[in-house]
Amino acid sequence: MLSPLMAITVQDIGITVSLVFILLGLAWLAWRSFSGKEVDRRIIFLFIFFSVAMPVIFKISFKFKATPIVNALYEKIESLPNNSTVLISYDFDPAMAPEVQPMADALSRHCLSRDIKIVYMCLFPTGQGQLEQTFSTVVRNEFPEKQDGIDFVNLGYKAGGEGVLNVIVTDFEKMFPTDVNSVPYSEIPIFDNIKSCKNLDLIISIGGGRPGIKEWVLFVGDPGNIPMAAGVAAVVAPQLYPYYPNQILGLLGGVKGAAEYENRLRDSDPKFADMPTPATTMMGPQTLAHIVVMSFIIIGNILFFRNRKRGEIS
Amino acid sequence: MELFGIWVAALLTLGIFSFLYKDNPVYKICESIFIGVSAGYWAIANFFDALHKKFWVGVFPTDGSDPNYMLWFGALLGVLMLLRLSSKIGWIARWPLAFIVGATAGLYMMLYFVSNAMNQVASTMRDVIVTSPETHLIMWGETIGSILIVIGVVSGLVYFFFSKEHKGVFGYTARVGIWFLMITFGAHFGYTVMSRMSLLIGRIDFLFRDWLHLLN
Numbered sequence: 120m121l122s123p124l125m126a127i128t129v130q131d132i133g134i135t136v137s138l139v140f141i142l143l144g145l146a147w148l149a150w151r152s153f154s155g156k157e158v159d160r161r162i163i164f165l166f167i168f169f170s171v172a173m174p175v176i177f178k179i180s181f182k183f184k185a186t187p188i189v190n191a192l193y194e195k196i197e198s199l200p201n202n203s204t205v206l207i208s209y210d211f212d213p214a215m216a217p218e219v220q221p222m223a224d225a226l227s228r229h230c231l232s233r234d235i236k237i238v239y240m241c242l243f244p245t246g247q248g249q250l251e252q253t254f255s256t257v258v259r260n261e262f263p264e265k266q267d268g269i270d271f272v273n274l275g276y277k278a279g280g281e282g283v284l285n286v287i288v289t290d291f292e293k294m295f296p297t298d299v300n301s302v303p304y305s306e307i308p309i310f311d312n313i314k315s316c317k318n319l320d321l322i323i324s325i326g327g328g329r330p331g332i333k334e335w336v337l338f339v340g341d342p343g344n345i346p347m348a349a350g351v352a353a354v355v356a357p358q359l360y361p362y363y364p365n366q367i368l369g370l371l372g373g374v375k376g377a378a379e380y381e382n383r384l385r386d387s388d389p390k391f392a393d394m395p396t397p398a399t400t401m402m403g404p405q406t407l408a409h410i411v412v413m414s415f416i417i418i419g420n421i422l423f424f425r426n427r428k429r430g431e432i433s
Numbered sequence: 434m435e436l437f438g439i440w441v442a443a444l445l446t447l448g449i450f451s452f453l454y455k456d457n458p459v460y461k462i463c464e465s466i467f468i469g470v471s472a473g474y475w476a477i478a479n480f481f482d483a484l485h486k487k488f489w490v491g492v493f494p495t496d497g498s499d500p501n502y503m504l505w506f507g508a509l510l511g512v513l514m515l516l517r518l519s520s521k522i523g524w525i526a527r528w529p530l531a532f533i534v535g536a537t538a539g540l541y542m543m544l545y546f547v548s549n550a551m552n553q554v555a556s557t558m559r560d561v562i563v564t565s566p567e568t569h570l571i572m573w574g575e576t577i578g579s580i581l582i583v584i585g586v587v588s589g590l591v592y593f594f595f596s597k598e599h600k601g602v603f604g605y606t607a608r609v610g611i612w613f614l615m616i617t618f619g620a621h622f623g624y625t626v627m628s629r630m631s632l633l634i635g636r637i638d639f640l641f642r643d644w645l646h647l648l649n
Contacts, residue, residue, distance in 0.1 A: 164453045171630065172637050176647060217635030218628060244478045278482040281540065337541075341548045354628035357620045365556045366548065373624060374631045401634050408630045409623075 133177020141170055141407060145414050152422055163415070170411045171404040179403035185383040188360075189376055192348045192369025193229070193383050195321060201234040203320040204313060208335070209239065209246035209253075210326030215352045216249055221398035222350035222377035223249070223325045224257050228394065229384055231262045231270070236309050238319070240274040240295070242283065242330045247276050247299075256395070268298070268307045275299035280330040284338035288316050288345075317343045327352030332359060336366050350376065378402045443644040446636055557586050585613040 144166050151158055173179075185193060199205070207226060211219050230237050241247055250273065258271060265271060274295045277283045286294045291314060292304040304310055312318060316339050324332040324347070332349035340347035346368055351359060353373025363370055371380055377398030385391045448463035488508055491501040510529035517526035561583060563575035591603065592610030599607045642648040 161454060167633075168637075171633055172641070175634065175637050175641060178648075214632070217638075218631045244482060276482065278479070278487060285540065337544045337548045341552060342544065352628050353624040353631065356624050357617070361553050361556065366552055373627050374634075375627065401631060401638075404634050404637075405627060405630055408633075409626065412626055 130177055130179070133173070134179050137170075137173040137177060137179060137407065140173065141411060144169075145411070145418075148415075149418050152418055167408060167411060170408050174404040174407050178400065179407070180399050181402055181406060183375070183379045183382045183399070183402065185379040188363055188370050188372075189379040190369075190383065191364065192323075192371065193380065193387075195346065195348065195368055196226075196229050196233065196235065199233070199235055199320055202236060204236045204238060204309065204318070205230050205321045205323065206238040206240065206316070206319050208322070208324045208326075209241040209250045210243050210324055210331045211249060211328065211352070212243050212245035213248065215327050216252075217401070218352045218374050218377070219325050219327065219350055220249060220252060221374070221396075221401075222371045222380060224253055224395075225377065225380050225384055225398075226323060226325075226350065227253050227257045228261065228391070231258065231265055232388075232390070234270075235320075236269075237271040238274065238309065238313075239271065241276040242280060242334075243326070243328070244276045244278075250275075261394075267300075268302060268309060270309075272307055272309045273299045281334050281338055284330070284334055288339045288343045291315055315343075316345055319345060321346045321348065323348045323350065325350045327355045331355070332362075332367065336362060340366060350380075374398050374401050374405060439643050443640055446640060557582055584609065589613050 148158055148162075148166070196205070207223065207230075209223065227237060239250055239253075241250060254273070258265060262270075267273070275298070277294055279294075283294055291310065295304060297303055298307055316322060322335060322339065322345055324335045326332065326349075332347070332351060335349075336347055339345055347366065348369040349359060349367055350371035351373070353375070356370065356372030356376070359367065359370055359372075371377055375398075378396070378401070381394075381396040381399050385394060385396065445463050445466065448459045449467075451457055452460040488504050491504045494500055510532055514526050514529045517523045559579055559582070561576070561579050563572045563579055564570060565572055588606050588610035590610070592599075592607040592614065594607075597603055638648070
């Protein structure tokens with residue numbers, strides 16, 4: 120039997136060191152602020168850097184329970200019968216990728232594992248590069264038996280933004296006469312019974328810019344009465360809550376939404392136990408950085424009210 | 434080649450981070466490279482995706498399909514737009530601009546009204562007291578949520594009604610609206626912090642994993 124001391128892992132030491140560093144740093148900053156001394160902004164930047172870097176190095180992560188808005192998308196995919204068709208649109212660029220690429224990968228993994236067919240497309244030209252990442256890390260790597268054109272198809276990027284959406288809601292072939300490999304639309308088996316977006320079982324837009332999920336709802340979801348869901352960068356997530364649940368049935372907001380989805384997927388089936396969970400990994404530094412930012416806000420507010428009471432601020 | 438790319442990316446990342454210390458020539462160089470590369474990328478992407486794939490292939494199809502002559506109209510408008518570079522006949526550029534504004538407004542008007550006005554108004558018109566369909570008992574969580582939506586929508590609208598002075602009951606309601614707005618702004622700020630932190634984590638992860646090999 121191991122003694123409790125021997126059971127301590129490097130990660131435990133890392134968590135302790137990180138927390139002690141952060142607490143001591145916050146105490147020093149609070150003491151300096153309350154004693155009326157200036158805190159150089161570069162010290163704040165350095166402190167934030169360490170608060171993010173230490174959990175990355177020591178791999179501090181937390182488990183997350185899926186919130187209803189995330190769970191709704193998971194349950195929707197679970198409820199789809201085999202051979203249903205889902206469209207996933209990569210409407211993002213590398214700048215948004217740290218947040219939304221994990222959710223795009225997790226959604227692809229979930230759909231393919233349930234034998235749901237996927238139509239991939241992009242409204243951002245840089246989405247093609249991100250799509251290629253999903254192909255190399257998930258589609259070809261984890262599902263080598265899935266065939267291009269039968270189980271999934273890549274339509275690539277088409278310029279036009281809202282114009283593209285306005286057309287594909289009634290006619291796919293008009294906008295995408297071929298897939299990205301120049302295979303004619305009529306020769307792609309996945310499209311045998313699909314003439315437009317109205318024949319799809321679910322559309323998921325991954326992004327955070329324009330065109331994005333708002334345009335999808337405007338031009339496709341609402342006019343065609345097609346089930347829509349989204350995975351977006353956190354900065355736009357609050358704007359999308361009014362669309363839930365009537366106009367979008369589920370929403371993954373930022374890296375937390377992605378982490379919740381990864382955890383939901385991993386807990387659902389043992390075959391996902393070893394799947395990569397980049398969003399969950401990011402939530403460790405994310406959580407500690409938020410604690411630091413919240414502490415700054417609290418310290419700043421206490422100082423503000425104290426100085427106002429003393430009459431130093433009108 | 435991949436190693437070279439990683440080194441370039443890492444040095445450019447550090448160069449951009451150096452601005453946090455103070456403005457410096459290295460940061461300026463990295464910033465200029467970013468702007469130049471972005472401009473070049475978008476110029477090439479637009480040339481091939483719009484001019485070549487949409488216009489050229491549409492007008493001169495190679496697969497035996499009929500040419501789409503309507504595309505010449507779009508091309509003409511595009512050329513007219515470039516006339517704004519001339520001081521003498523720059524006014525002609527207003528025509529394609531007017532076309533874009535008119536077409537966009539027409540395209541958006543009804544769809545926007547239905548999706549972002551009518552459908553969202555309908556979403557707020559819900560039962561205030563929510564009961565379980567099976568047991569007919571009140572579901573307190575959903576009921577409180579519905580009451581908050583009603584109070585938030587009404588007080589928020591009252592705050593933006595400036596035709597009546599914000600005094601008395603009207604003023605108190607507007608003040609409640611301010612609280613709802615503040616909470617909304619707080620949520621926006623929180624999500625924005627999360628977004629920006631994610632980018633920072635992404636960069637630090639790249640530096641430690643791909644460049645320094647500190648992580649597996």
